Amino acid sequence: MKAKDIIRIFEEWAPAQLAYDWDNSGLQVGSYEKEVTKVMVTLDVLDQVVDEAIEKNVDFIFAHHPMLFKSLKTINVQSPKGRLIQKLIKHDITVYAAHTNLDVAENGVSDMLARVLDVENTEVLFPSESDRLLKLVAFVPNTHVDEVKRALGDNGAGHIGNYSDCMFETNGFGQFKPLEGTNPFIGEKGTIEKVEESRIETILPTKKLHVILDALKKAHPYEEVAYDLYPLENQGKVYGAGRIGDLRSEMTLEAFSHFIKKRLDVPFVRVTGNLKRSIKRVAILGGSGKDFVEEVAATDADVYVTGDMSFHEAQDAWALGLSVIDPGHYVEKVMKEAVKEYFEEQITEGVSFIVSEANTEPFQLL
Template sequence: MTTVEDVITLFEKWVPKHYAESWDNVGLQVGNKKQEVKKLLISLDVVDLVVEEAIKKDVDLIIAHHPLLFKGLKIIDTLEPKGHIVQKLLKHNIAVYAAHTNLDVVNGGINDLLSEAIEIKNTSVLIPTVEEKLYKFIVYVPSSHIKEITAAIGEAGAGHIGNYSHCSFQSIGTGAFKPLEGTNPFIGTQGEIERVEEYKLETIVKESQLSTVLQAAISAHPYEEMAYDLFPLAIKGEVQGLGRIGKLAHPMTLQEYCDLVKEKLQISSLRYVGKPDKMIENVAILGGSGKEYITAAMDAGADLYITGDLTFHEAQEAEEAGLCLIDPGHHVEEIMKEGVKKYFMDHLNALPDKIDIIASGLSTDPFRYR
């Protein structure tokens, strides 16, 4: 049986909660972790229409980008929209999980999905928010189990360096120990000093994966007491953050690029600032509402900044500074539905039982365009 907890654990291997901004409200919002999950629905929002869709499709869990419960609820009035939605979810035993700014910043998340869709190449983080701490993990392993433990910790996430996984260094030496009274040694005899050929297995581990890697090593290790060392490293870990900046494969005019954005994001209209014939090469993007990062885009050398919810005065200031803008709308973040679905489809075998993954077929954009 696959539970809500199983699905969350798998998802947070990609999108950890601690990547979220401090003001954000991410994680399980309705339901409990022990609920069984047979069908998962992925949606940008949790509005009444989406809940109705979930009910009709017998969904057990909704993963949404925008939190259902964002501002603190002091009461749940079922005559009010939020309260009515919560009531419906509980009545039909549907859990809700939100991944908001953590899905924005994570590699492969919303900003990378948008960048790929609208052909922004060689991207880097626009506003760094998270730098993963790294640790050196050293474990001492009898030669009979070196392959098993190397594989176990590698599968748990240890040894990732750039685009390489399962990286480690192994050296052979002699381990010595004396089993005392009450022990049940894998090798050796109580009261006698034992000397064993062992490997010193060294690798690198992200802080967010420490507990998982340690548990994997302990589970695979044959000794009653696993000897290991753990050292924090001064070298910098992977940087995550809001937005991306990169280059187009070849420069094009603002008007040409507006047409490309409309086509690739499948939108009928957008707002833009700047001269239509201005040549564009360096492009910054931040999905959702990113008007407060216009200066960051200029400082990064962007010719064009793409984000949603732009307002009059910010647009004027950007125009006067020579920065072009495109506002495709907040709702283009719905690209996350297929991105999150793909992640789960690629990792279904990691769940106790396979589940159905559904991307919501509904648009939750409240605006209508003519």
């Protein structure tokens, strides 16, 4: 399997177009054509991670944080970044990063953190875009209706809210005349054929159009499939950074802080606010969330869980009456096992997947 195949499979989960404009997700070093047999999933790409990859014969590193974030004007192999690039190229290791697209995707980093912290009934905290929706109308002989509907549903068509396989079906007659060069499933060349058919209507996100049309054509018995596509004004699934939801069991700010330490396996958290305050509504933003204190304070969140909180932004939250718990940036490590499990479900042979054991947390608690 090539690197481009692994990337394609991953981006079915977290499409590249979900990444923010300022981000640098995507291929970092190497080639899309690289033949891959072993993938290592990591939060960061640092020297110790690359050394581990070399030792374990890894040929593809999947990272959350891009190793190339700012533009490079020169690759000086005497510099830390230059040495890292040289090492990767020398050992023919391709590096790909999925940053903000993995943050905002459904079941991405934001949802992973919410699940670990028992936050339920979540909504997107900072919406950025939504799926563009299409209506697909397909005409299918009655003998193959169930097969076609199953193929459409299995490949992502027919999702409305928390319901799947949403479709509408009407019966009628289809008419066609096979011409020279055809190999009709029903009928004879040069003769008009009338067939009992069903009109199947369903909804789909634009990003899955090609996958769903491929599934339709494979399940449909005709060599030429008749279908229509209509653009819709309905709002599709909303994507964006962070989540806000309800804590499964209400507790004090102090108790929730200790709960976070345990669940996220961190040695300490920094907390602002009244420790005896009751916490029910929780806003979560993985990574660095210090720039969004005012926006979160305008919601109904009792507490804001995020990393990299600075002194003045913490004071702002305090003044606004917003409690904050800062467990650090490194808690995004929750993505490592989740991404590995996703790949192992999608790719069952030819490629093995491991999680990096290298510690990339820069801080030590003394």
